[in-house]
Amino acid sequence: MPEPEFDFDLFVIGGGSAGVRCARIAAGHGARVGIAESRFWGGTCVNIGCVPKKLMVMAAEYGAAARDSQGFGWSSPPAMHDWPVLITAKNHEITRLNHIYQQLLEQAGAKIFAAEARFIDPHTLDVGGARITAARIVIATGGYPTRLEIPGVEHGIISDDVFYLPAMPRRIAIIGSGYIGVEFAGVFAGLGAQTHLIYRQPLPLRGFDQDMRLGLAEAMNESGVILHPDTLPMNISRDGETRILALSDYSSLEVDLVFFATGRAANTQGLNLAAAGLETGENGAIPVDEHLATRTPHIFAIGDVTDRLNLTPVATAEGHALADTLFGDNPRRVSLERVPTAVFSSPPIATVGLTEAQAARRGAANVFLSRFTPLRHNLSGRVRKTLIKLIVDVDTDKILGAHMLGEDAPEIMQGIAIAITAGATKADFDHTIGIHPTAAEEFVILRTQTRVVGPQSSP
Numbered sequence: 268m269p270e271p272e273f274d275f276d277l278f279v280i281g282g283g284s285a286g287v288r289c290a291r292i293a294a295g296h297g298a299r300v301g302i303a304e305s306r307f308w309g310g311t312c313v314n315i316g317c318v319p320k321k322l323m324v325m326a327a328e329y330g331a332a333a334r335d336s337q338g339f340g341w342s343s344p345p346a347m348h349d350w351p352v353l354i355t356a357k358n359h360e361i362t363r364l365n366h367i368y369q370q371l372l373e374q375a376g377a378k379i380f381a382a383e384a385r386f387i388d389p390h391t392l393d394v395g396g397a398r399i400t401a402a403r404i405v406i407a408t409g410g411y412p413t414r415l416e417i418p419g420v421e422h423g424i425i426s427d428d429v430f431y432l433p434a435m436p437r438r439i440a441i442i443g444s445g446y447i448g449v450e451f452a453g454v455f456a457g458l459g460a461q462t463h464l465i466y467r468q469p470l471p472l473r474g475f476d477q478d479m480r481l482g483l484a485e486a487m488n489e490s491g492v493i494l495h496p497d498t499l500p501m502n503i504s505r506d507g508e509t510r511i512l513a514l515s516d517y518s519s520l521e522v523d524l525v526f527f528a529t530g531r532a533a534n535t536q537g538l539n540l541a542a543a544g545l546e547t548g549e550n551g552a553i554p555v556d557e558h559l560a561t562r563t564p565h566i567f568a569i570g571d572v573t574d575r576l577n578l579t580p581v582a583t584a585e586g587h588a589l590a591d592t593l594f595g596d597n598p599r600r601v602s603l604e605r606v607p608t609a610v611f612s613s614p615p616i617a618t619v620g621l622t623e624a625q626a627a628r629r630g631a632a633n634v635f636l637s638r639f640t641p642l643r644h645n646l647s648g649r650v651r652k653t654l655i656k657l658i659v660d661v662d663t664d665k666i667l668g669a670h671m672l673g674e675d676a677p678e679i680m681q682g683i684a685i686a687i688t689a690g691a692t693k694a695d696f697d698h699t700i701g702i703h704p705t706a707a708e709e710f711v712i713l714r715t716q717t718r719v720v721g722p723q724s725s726p
């Protein structure tokens with residue numbers, strides 16, 4: 268319903284995955300929509316996140332595939348990788364996508380502002396110097412990568428920088444073993460750099476299923492990544508172009524680049540939230556209720572700025588659901604249960620539902636685990652295992668969690684996630700005929716239970 272006393276029915280701050288979707292869908296429902304973005308349309312995912320990262324992962328995979336091909340009769344060894352060619356091609360693709368995002372908004376009828384926005388009062392924004400009012404405001408400003416406060420921190424880079432390096436580092440130390448750390452360890456090792464991964468846990472990817480974490484550590488080790496578990500970075504110094512990274516085990520590394528992959532914080536500093544009656548929580552995040560409303564009821568927050576489940580598809584789903592709820596006469600919520608996710612490590616991990624430890628805390632669960640060498644690597648000679656795991660509720664036979672480490676895991680898990688969202692049981696998986704020969708068929712031929720876990724067995 269238009270509210271003429273305001274300039275806009277809806278103003279969205281931030282043109283990333285969440286904001287663009289929200290603005291576009293709301294405008295499609297007939298709302299008068301404005302949207303401000305001060306950096307780049309498409310936000311982190313399109314410009315300095317998921318999309319360019321995936322292109323870099325693909326670049327690394329070509330090198331390994333070329334080496335693998337020798338086992339299949341191909342004779343030419345892979346040539347040296349040309350970093351500037353990759354970065355130029357990647358930049359070209361990102362610019363294209365960037366324009367598409369802007370066009371989508373314009374075609375939907377949203378008014379776009381290439382400017383920063385900050386609150387003047389709960390209904391009024393300063394947008395690049397212009398005073399703009401809106402009946403409802405959505406904050407979708409995302410997050411930014413953080414560094415650790417250690418001496419010499421200024422000698423390290425963050426993920427924003429890694430996409431624009433003028434040259435490939437020959438030696439790199441990556442700090443942190445979350446999504447970004449393990450993904451870029453695969454990229455740089457795959458492109459031929461001496462790659463160190465420094466992390467404070469015994470295994471990478473805290474929060475993921477233990478078998479997948481173990482399998483990934485083994486695979487990274489096999490592919491030449493030098494792992495430094497249970498280790499903290501202490502200090503970075505510089506000697507010419509070389510960075511010297513001192514570690515908590517009293518060793519030090521000489522590298523060309525130190526990369527902090529140590530988490531992200533919500534992007535809320537410049538918004539003047541106090542003028543809107545808002546406060547931030549931990550990590551600068553904006554608290555929201557189940558309807559994505561802040562404590563000022565006509566102001567909403569979606570995507571990474573709320574720091575709940577920081578994944579692009581969650582952000583776009585929230586943007587869409589909010590626009591449908593406010594302007595489309597279709598009120599709905601986005602469930603954060605059973606959200607599938609993938610880590611584009613080498614090999615990738617994909618997962619949906621509970622880990623074994625989470626399932627065990629909840630009740631008795633059957634665990635089915637298969638570990639095998641994929642057909643390709645019987646000929647390629649590459650030492651590489653695929654892991655496939657299902658966790659099943661003992662009482663209901665429902666699949667509680669599915670996990671895979673191995674090539675194509677993210678592509679495979681999307682379909683498995685549909686089945687699990689629909690409430691599939693282990694019997695449903697067992698009745699499904701496999702597609703042969705694939706790795707994915709293992710999900711429907713798992714018959715031998717590996718173990719039963721429950722509250723007594725949980726750590």
Ligand code: NDP
Pocket residue numbers: 415442443444445446447448450466467468472473499528529530531576577578608609610611
């Ligand atoms: P994560 O939170 O995933 O990982 C941060 C890493 O830094 C962890 O290893 C963490 O260790 C470590 N760390 C944090 N603080 C310290 C500290 N004080 N000392 C030592 N180590 C520390 O963050 P990322 O930066 O990897 O990624 C940010 C988010 O972006 C992800 O969580 C994810 O939501 C999203 N993302 C999603 C991707 C995808 O979907 N494929 C890809 C990339 C990012 P510990 O585990 O011990 O806390």
